[in-house]
Amino acid sequence: MSKTVTLxxxxxxxxxxxxxxxxxxxxxxxxxxxxxxxxPKMQPVGMCRMCLVEVGRPVVDRATGQVVKNEDGTPQIxxxxxxxxxxxxxxxxxxxxxxxxxKAHDGHRAIIEFLLTSHPLDCPICDKGGECPLQELTMRxxxxxxRFPYEDKIHFEKHFPLGELIYLxxxxxILCGRCIRYQAxxxxxxxxxxxxxxxxxxxxxxxxxxxxxxxxxxxxxxxPVGALTTADFRFGARAWELKAxxxxxxxxxxxxxxxxxTRREAKSGGRVVIKRVMPRQNEEVNELWICDKGRxxxxxxxxxxxxxxxxxxxxxxxxPVSWEDALRTAAExxxxxxxxxxxxxxxxxxxxxxxxLKALADGLGGRAVLYGDMGGGDLTTLVGVGxxxxxxxxxxxxxxxxxxxxxxxxAPIWWLRVKQAAERGATLIVANPRATKLDTYAxxxxxxxxxxxxxxxxxxxxxxxKIGQAFAEAENAxxxxxxxxxxxxxxxxLAVACAHLLRETGHVGKPNNGLIGVWQRANDQGAWELGxxxxxxxxxxxxxxxxxxxxxxxxxxxxxLTLDGVKERPFLVVQEILPTxxxxxxxxxxxxxxxxxREGTYVSGERRVQRFYAALPPYGEARPDFxxxxxxxxxxxxxxxxGSAEKVFERLAVTQPAFENxxxxxxxxxxxxxxxxGRGDLYYGGTAYENRRGLGVQLVPAAQRExxxxxxxxQGEAGPRPEEDEWLGVPVTRLLDRGTTVLLSTLxxxxxxxxxxxxxxxxxxxxxxxxxxxxxxxxxxxxxxVTVRVDETVSAGVVLVPRSMGLPLYxxxxxxxxxx
Amino acid sequence: MxxxxxxxxxxxxxxxxxRSMFERPVTYQYPEQKRPVRPxxxxxxxxxxxxxxxxxxxxxxxxxxACPADAIFVEASENTDEERYSPGERYASTYxxxxxxCIFCGFCEDxxxxxxxxxxxxxxxSFTDRRSAIYPKEMLLEPVGPEAEPTPQRTPPGLYTRxxxxxxDPKD
Numbered sequence: 001m002s003k004t005v006t007l008x009x010x011x012x013x014x015x016x017x018x019x020x021x022x023x024x025x026x027x028x029x030x031x032x033x034x035x036x037x038x039x040p041k042m043q044p045v046g047m048c049r050m051c052l053v054e055v056g057r058p059v060v061d062r063a064t065g066q067v068v069k070n071e072d073g074t075p076q077i078x079x080x081x082x083x084x085x086x087x088x089x090x091x092x093x094x095x096x097x098x099x100x101x102x103k104a105h106d107g108h109r110a111i112i113e114f115l116l117t118s119h120p121l122d123c124p125i126c127d128k129g130g131e132c133p134l135q136e137l138t139m140r141x142x143x144x145x146x147r148f149p150y151e152d153k154i155h156f157e158k159h160f161p162l163g164e165l166i167y168l169x170x171x172x173x174i175l176c177g178r179c180i181r182y183q184a185x186x187x188x189x190x191x192x193x194x195x196x197x198x199x200x201x202x203x204x205x206x207x208x209x210x211x212x213x214x215x216x217x218x219x220x221x222x223x224p225v226g227a228l229t230t231a232d233f234r235f236g237a238r239a240w241e242l243k244a245x246x247x248x249x250x251x252x253x254x255x256x257x258x259x260x261x262t263r264r265e266a267k268s269g270g271r272v273v274i275k276r277v278m279p280r281q282n283e284e285v286n287e288l289w290i291c292d293k294g295r296x297x298x299x300x301x302x303x304x305x306x307x308x309x310x311x312x313x314x315x316x317x318x319x320p321v322s323w324e325d326a327l328r329t330a331a332e333x334x335x336x337x338x339x340x341x342x343x344x345x346x347x348x349x350x351x352x353x354x355x356x357l358k359a360l361a362d363g364l365g366g367r368a369v370l371y372g373d374m375g376g377g378d379l380t381t382l383v384g385v386g387x388x389x390x391x392x393x394x395x396x397x398x399x400x401x402x403x404x405x406x407x408x409x410x411a412p413i414w415w416l417r418v419k420q421a422a423e424r425g426a427t428l429i430v431a432n433p434r435a436t437k438l439d440t441y442a443x444x445x446x447x448x449x450x451x452x453x454x455x456x457x458x459x460x461x462x463x464x465x466k467i468g469q470a471f472a473e474a475e476n477a478x479x480x481x482x483x484x485x486x487x488x489x490x491x492x493x494l495a496v497a498c499a500h501l502l503r504e505t506g507h508v509g510k511p512n513n514g515l516i517g518v519w520q521r522a523n524d525q526g527a528w529e530l531g532x533x534x535x536x537x538x539x540x541x542x543x544x545x546x547x548x549x550x551x552x553x554x555x556x557x558x559x560x561l562t563l564d565g566v567k568e569r570p571f572l573v574v575q576e577i578l579p580t581x582x583x584x585x586x587x588x589x590x591x592x593x594x595x596x597x598r599e600g601t602y603v604s605g606e607r608r609v610q611r612f613y614a615a616l617p618p619y620g621e622a623r624p625d626f627x628x629x630x631x632x633x634x635x636x637x638x639x640x641x642x643g644s645a646e647k648v649f650e651r652l653a654v655t656q657p658a659f660e661n662x663x664x665x666x667x668x669x670x671x672x673x674x675x676x677x678g679r680g681d682l683y684y685g686g687t688a689y690e691n692r693r694g695l696g697v698q699l700v701p702a703a704q705r706e707x708x709x710x711x712x713x714x715q716g717e718a719g720p721r722p723e724e725d726e727w728l729g730v731p732v733t734r735l736l737d738r739g740t741t742v743l744l745s746t747l748x749x750x751x752x753x754x755x756x757x758x759x760x761x762x763x764x765x766x767x768x769x770x771x772x773x774x775x776x777x778x779x780x781x782x783x784x785x786v787t788v789r790v791d792e793t794v795s796a797g798v799v800l801v802p803r804s805m806g807l808p809l810y811x812x813x814x815x816x817x818x819x820x
Numbered sequence: 821m822x823x824x825x826x827x828x829x830x831x832x833x834x835x836x837x838x839r840s841m842f843e844r845p846v847t848y849q850y851p852e853q854k855r856p857v858r859p860x861x862x863x864x865x866x867x868x869x870x871x872x873x874x875x876x877x878x879x880x881x882x883x884x885x886a887c888p889a890d891a892i893f894v895e896a897s898e899n900t901d902e903e904r905y906s907p908g909e910r911y912a913s914t915y916x917x918x919x920x921x922c923i924f925c926g927f928c929e930d931x932x933x934x935x936x937x938x939x940x941x942x943x944x945x946s947f948t949d950r951r952s953a954i955y956p957k958e959m960l961l962e963p964v965g966p967e968a969e970p971t972p973q974r975t976p977p978g979l980y981t982r983x984x985x986x987x988x989d990p991k992d
Binding site: 120121122124125129150155158159234235236237238240241265266267 | 878879880881882884885893895896897898908909910913914916933934981982983984986
């Protein structure tokens with residue numbers, strides 16, 4: 001425990017750790033010192049001068065070193081002659097701070113008056129209006145009338161796109177530098193900065209495309225005025241007109257806590273739609289931030305293409321039918337197929353949906369298969385990170401290994417937190433076949449050839465080199481394993497190797513220790529917990545089945561399944577929210593509700609069970625996935641719960657040991673978090689929402705329950721390698737891909753781009769290709785047009801093929817690439 | 821005399837009736853004849869335009885926020901120089917007033933930063949169904965003057981950058 005200091009702020013005594021700033025100490029006892037440039041997550045700079053306070057310190061007799069006392073025995077306080085900035089002044093023993101004195105008020109008033117000299121005062125049309133720190137503080141501290149002539153206001157450009165996602169209004173900007181410091185300090189991508197000096201100072205972007213960062217949206221939250229706004233929400237609604245409902249981001253396994261701001265909208269035909277996505281504070285998951293994918297990919301929920309009625313195949317076309325007919329048909333076909341039923345579900349579904357699907361498959365004696373090409377979930381349930389893990393507490397003496405994952409592309413908020421842990425002194429080991437953005441912060445970078453993933457981990461486990469030793473000697477160690485360049489088999493073997501490494505070095509069964517899978521979907525971990533596993537040969541499983549029930553997956557669109565050459569096609573039931581190539585070939589299509597329309601829970605990669613709530617009314621006749629499955633199950637005589645997601649979860653908690661004692665009420669519990677945000681003081685932490693609907697509960701891995709943990713044998717042989725005169729295509733994951741839900745956010749199209757492949761410059765030369773040139777990629781007989789990108793960190797014989805970009809590659813495979 | 825008292829009272833009442841026969845009638849032959857309204861009368865809203873035809877309304881929804889009856893619904897969109905409805909960046913793409921809800925308090929007028937919404941003297945509001953009580957923007961908007969262009973207009977870039985005009989204090 002560090003030394004503490006006791007001081008008095010506005011007559012209230014407070015004891016805080018040494019080094020705390022006055023502004024934070026005041027916040028802890030509910031005294032709001034106004035700030036613009038200060039943010040509790042960033043270093044103070046004292047630029048805006050808004051936090052001026054009177055500071056007095058006890059008078060010390062220089063001769064004796066004793067505090068001089070007044071006649072009544074109280075220490076004599078000498079106030080500084082000028083006001084001091086509360087955001088840069090650390091507390092000291094016996095300090096007296098006055099935030100409400102006449103002198104302090106004079107200071108606040110003067111600062112506001114100066115800030116408003118050239119502020120356009122166009123609050124009526126400003127997106128920040130209603131939740132604007134400048135507005136709030138002007139009302140609270142500002143002068144009733146400015147003394148500067150209105151005509152003398154200097155006018156700047158009001159519509160300046162920093163990129164296609166973020167707009168800058170130069171007039172409104174008060175040059176607090178929060179956005180610039182956020183990008184530089186927190187994200188480490190200083191793509192925006194100040195330009196010019198004095199009155200001409202402005203914010204500019206240095207990148208192409210403009211404001212090229214996956215975290216750019218967060219700057220609009222912390223901007224204390226309406227200078228930065230998102231193109232997505234621009235003039236979308238006034239802040240007070242929006243309803244807020246808590247949810248969990250479904251775009252990656254981090255499980256960021258978010259809030260959906262919704263409003264009924266005439267433009268969308270009178271429907272209630274999501275107008276914007278805002279971060280919700282969870283200091284153990286996403287702090288106050290979300291990535292741009294999570295912020296901008298919400299348009300699919302109100303797409304006009306949404307499936308609204310059950311459809312049944314009649315001849316060549318799909319015709320609308322009633323729910324009754326659809327459910328009866330599904331039940332009949334499943335009953336006829338019996339043990340030959342194949343349930344193929346993806347990690348896009350909630351635990352409740354997956355639980356019912358598994359119960360249906362088990363009840364019929366069929367198979368329940370997880371859709372995806374990444375393995376290792378059985379190991380994260382055994383040696384996953386212990387309950388109480390918080391990446392924000394990792395620092396000096398701890399180690400983090402990131403292997404086969406480009407963390408910024410796959411899970412941006414984990415990237416941010418791992419980067420920050422490394423900056424706090426944690427040993428960061430990044431092992432990847434090519435350079436990634438995390439390399440900059442790594443203590444050690446391991447570059448291995450594709451296929452050598454397992455060997456790399458085994459070498460670490462030998463502890464012969466300093467990297468292996470650093471990992472073994474770390475107090476706490478976390479391993480992030482991904483599926484970069486790997487298919488199902490490769491990632492499974494990698495997970496086994498990582499699990500052994502963790503166990504051999506004693507890094508299992510404790511908080512801040514264990515294995516984290518960088519999954520491709522939000523609830524892949526939950527699917528593994530509930531007994532779903534992927535299969536290696538999906539096509540064979542499909543062909544052997546009598547009836548197939550595909551839920552929340554698009555295997556035909558991804559090229560995982562094909563009907564070509566299938567002699568006897570099984571009856572295909574597809575449950576989806578949007579039409580996909582899979583629904584096109586289905587015999588029966590069941591419309592499901594988007595997750596924003598219903599309740600449920602997800603399990604994040606850190607095995608945190610988190611609740612999401614219904615923010616939107618259901619679309620058309622769509623029903624929640626768990627209820628559809630239960631309705632089919634009931635017709636088959638199975639006892640499935642269809643009442644509510646909470647009731648399904650109650651059953652789940654009883655039958656699944658990992659979920660023991662969990663209830664919806666427990667998942668909704670909250671604790672006081674620091675910094676305090678989202679209350680009446682928007683100026684302190686930005687517009688991120690306070691967490692009032694639940695922080696979630698981390699599952700206890702088997703190793704922490706002190707159950708015997710049996711790990712599978714490590715299979716050490718190398719994965720596929722490129723041969724002479726051959727090209728090995730390997731899958732990599734990209735944040736902004738061409739997934740069905742992502743593409744419906746048209747704002748992102750420029751960032752998503754066209755399908756592309758990445759090759760080494762030498763490989764490009766041999767294929768007579770250049771950067772930006774079009775080429776034809778052929779995989780397994782299927783071919784697609786791609787744009788070539790050149791990266792010298794890619795191995796020479798390897799072609800990187802991004803997932804979900806319409807290119808049918810899901811494991812390392814021979815490909816051919818020809819110039820067009 | 822207690823017997824005469826009711827008769828005196830009756831006579832007094834009839835005298836009032838008789839006297840009014842020689843006064844000017846106060847009735848108007850509505851609807852042929854309409855009584856002029858007072859200068860501050862609060863009738864149906866009108867969305868005003870500037871002289872050049874641009875709409876004053878900038879879609880800020882402060883009227884909707886001020887409305888105690890929740891009668892106003894506003895949705896905003898962004899102006900471009902190719903398709904300009906109002907000065908500045910923002911205009912009301914949807915503006916609806918529900919006259920079944922409106923209580924004609926005039927708070928919307930007070931809240932309006934551009935003096936776009938004005939309660940004028942039309943009081944002939946009758947509906948045959950609930951839906952027709954909702955007046956959309958087209959019905960509320962003032963007709964375009966003879967010299968002016970209708971909206972949307974094509975405007976030269978950089979000319980209309982201010983959404984909120986400088987305003988004088990109200991005179992009456």
